[in-house]
Amino acid sequence: MKIQDTLTKSEQEVDISKKVKIYLCGVTVYDESHIGHARTIIVFDVLRKYLEDKGIEIEFIQNFTDVDDKIINRANEENKTAGEISTKYIENYFEDFDGLNVKRATNYPKATEHIEDIIKFIEKLIEKGIAYPTKNGVYFSVSKFPDYGKLSKKKIDELQSGARIEVDEEKKDPLDFALWKLSDKEPVWDSPWGKGRPGWHIECSAMSIKYLGENFDIHGGGRDLIFPHHENEIAQSESCTGSQFAKIWMHVGMVTIDGEKMSKSIGNVKSIKHVIENWGPNIIRLFCLSGHYSKPIDYSEELLKENLIKWRQVETCHYELFHANNENSENIDEFVAKICTEFDRALDNDFNTHMALSAFFQIVKEVNRLAAEEKLGNENTKTVKKELKRMREILGLTIPEITENVKDEINKLIIQREQSRKEKQFEEADKIRDKLNEMNIELIDHKGKTIWMIKEKIKAEK
RNA sequence: GGUACUCUGGCAGAACGGUUAUGCGUGAGCCUGCAAAGCUUAUACAAGGGGGUUCGACUCCCUCGGGUACCUCCA
Numbered sequence: 405m406k407i408q409d410t411l412t413k414s415e416q417e418v419d420i421s422k423k424v425k426i427y428l429c430g431v432t433v434y435d436e437s438h439i440g441h442a443r444t445i446i447v448f449d450v451l452r453k454y455l456e457d458k459g460i461e462i463e464f465i466q467n468f469t470d471v472d473d474k475i476i477n478r479a480n481e482e483n484k485t486a487g488e489i490s491t492k493y494i495e496n497y498f499e500d501f502d503g504l505n506v507k508r509a510t511n512y513p514k515a516t517e518h519i520e521d522i523i524k525f526i527e528k529l530i531e532k533g534i535a536y537p538t539k540n541g542v543y544f545s546v547s548k549f550p551d552y553g554k555l556s557k558k559k560i561d562e563l564q565s566g567a568r569i570e571v572d573e574e575k576k577d578p579l580d581f582a583l584w585k586l587s588d589k590e591p592v593w594d595s596p597w598g599k600g601r602p603g604w605h606i607e608c609s610a611m612s613i614k615y616l617g618e619n620f621d622i623h624g625g626g627r628d629l630i631f632p633h634h635e636n637e638i639a640q641s642e643s644c645t646g647s648q649f650a651k652i653w654m655h656v657g658m659v660t661i662d663g664e665k666m667s668k669s670i671g672n673v674k675s676i677k678h679v680i681e682n683w684g685p686n687i688i689r690l691f692c693l694s695g696h697y698s699k700p701i702d703y704s705e706e707l708l709k710e711n712l713i714k715w716r717q718v719e720t721c722h723y724e725l726f727h728a729n730n731e732n733s734e735n736i737d738e739f740v741a742k743i744c745t746e747f748d749r750a751l752d753n754d755f756n757t758h759m760a761l762s763a764f765f766q767i768v769k770e771v772n773r774l775a776a777e778e779k780l781g782n783e784n785t786k787t788v789k790k791e792l793k794r795m796r797e798i799l800g801l802t803i804p805e806i807t808e809n810v811k812d813e814i815n816k817l818i819i820q821r822e823q824s825r826k827e828k829q830f831e832e833a834d835k836i837r838d839k840l841n842e843m844n845i846e847l848i849d850h851k852g853k854t855i856w857m858i859k860e861k862i863k864a865e866k
Numbered sequence: 867g868g869u870a871c872u873c874u875g876g877c878a879g880a881a882c883g884g885u886u887a888u889g890c891g892u893g894a895g896c897c898u899g900c901a902a903a904g905c906u907u908a909u910a911c912a913a914g915g916g917g918g919u920u921c922g923a924c925u926c927c928c929u930c931g932g933g934u935a936c937c938u939c940c941a
Contacts, residue, residue: 410870413870428941429941430941431940431941432939432940437941438941440940440941441941442941443941444941445941472939473939474939474940553869556869556870556936556937557869557870558868558869558870558936558937559868559869562867562868562869562937563868563937604939624941625941626940626941627870627871627935627936627941628935628936628939628940628941629940629941630870630935630936631869631870631936631937632936632937632938633939633940655941656941657871657935658934658935658941659941660934660935663933663934664934665934665935665940666940666941667940668940694878694879694889695878695879695880696879696880698871699871699872699879700871700872700934700935702878704877704878706877706878706890707877707878707890709890710877710878710889710890710891711890713889713890714889714890716903716904717903717904719903720903720904721904724904750880750881753881756880756881758878758879758880758888758889759879759880759881759887759888761888761889762879762880762887762888762889763888765888765889766888769889769905772903772904772905773904773905773906774905775904775905776896776897776904776905776906777905825899828899830899830900833899834899834900834901837901837902841902846902846903847902847903848902848903848904849897849898849901849902849903850897850898850904851897851898857903859903
């Protein structure tokens with residue numbers, strides 16, 4: 405599998421001969437997660453599910469930034485402790501992402517639970533003469549890391565000339581960034597330099613190295629993290645260990661609205677709660693995977709609607725297979741095998757989810773075609789069923805299981821309706837159909853038989 | 867201003883130096899008691915502008931231009 409690496413600007417092979425270690429920069433837990441977070445996290449969710457499906461062991465670490473000015477500000481506004489705020493939004497995070505069918509990471513380390521590791525990390529940088537304490541905190545000396553700017557392709561002197569006026573005159577260089585901020589106000593921890601809290605970037609260096617080692621396979625996040633966050637992570641980590649940090653830097657494009665990045669100041673943020681409520685998890689996932697991960701994707705009702713239609717096709721396909729029992733069925737194993745290869749090839753080639761979806765839908769279409777032609781048998785569909793299920797699991801698309809009781813009830817009603825139709829009591833038949841519709845059950849009348857399917861309820865429909 | 871990314875048919879969106887997918891939409895039809903869903907078929911002579919390399923470029927190079935992001939916190 406090849407992934408486009410931001411650092412080398414070239415495709416790099418992921419070493420799948422052993423456990424693959426992935427670190428993803430998670431969220432700062434001071435507010436609700438939005439569709440932009442969802443995209444990044446869904447992309448990595450599919451990546452790890454795909455690799456796991458191939459039988460590769462994955463160690464997937466995603467942090468929570470639970471100490472930060474924003475959290476503290478929010479706590480002050482709401483007259484709560486920072487801990488209360490971060491706990492609340494971590495819970496909120498899991499509600500949202502469980503709802504999006506995202507598999508839990510191997511571990512979700514929190515900054516506040518790794519203060520010791522962070523302090524040790526900073527001490528090491530001071531020992532090496534790369535960081536220095538001032539009366540405000542400890543700073544990383546950018547000039548001591550000659551490769552600074554290699555990820556974001558920025559030149560140090562250009563950054564300096566563009567740098568805004570710094571309040572902190574203790575810093576040796578305006579570009580130097582905080583590793584430890586001295587403070588008296590909670591939340592604070594003791595350190596060799598006095599009470600305070602860690603800077604933003606250091607936690608990811610400390611925690612990724614702690615859990616994944618000095619050089620791991622993939623480090624990911626949104627594109628907006630390239631500078632300064634990931635640039636600083638590289639500077640800290642490589643200064644500390646003296647060796648290459650992450651092997652591949654994989655960055656996910658922004659979700660935009662009307663071509664603009666979502667941001668609080670513009671007020672165009674779509675929360676995951678809002679989007680799930682209206683569209684449900686499957687359509688959101690299809691939407692997030694519909695373009696190449698590295699490119700921006702524009703959020704619009706129109707696109708979600710398109711994915712709604714596609715999702716209905718998937719549901720139809722699933723239930724057509726579920727009910728398949730035609731006598732003269734066609735064998736499509738060869739076709740399926742071919743398309744499956746395309747699916748995998750697409751993902752192996754810089755994780756092209758759009759192409760993979762395209763392959764997936766080719767099978768969906770083929771199944772629905774056969775169903776329409778009454779050529780879908782029970783015998784010949786084992787392979788398709790298996791492969792579609794595999795793809796759905798990788799993509800994280802879910803269709804609910806139905807209990808036997810419900811099935812029986814549905815079947816009873818269908819038989820009643822058939823009887824009414826035979827007797828040309830169409831009003832009665834339609835009543836039964838309406839009743840089923842209210843239960844989100846849709847009937848499909850084929851020539852010889854009527855089948856049912858359970859439609860996911862989509863609030864935004866109509 | 868610097869850096870990065872980007873510019874493909876009505877919309878979305880890939881691949882490839884030589885047939886440009888796929889989906890949505892739209893038209894027609896099939897199926898149906900009517901629907902819905904689904905299916906079939908038709909439909910786009912599309913690549914920001916201009917150069918160049920080539921027998922041939924959407925794909926490579928140059929140049930001009932538009933857009934977005936980052937350069938402060940941000941998935």
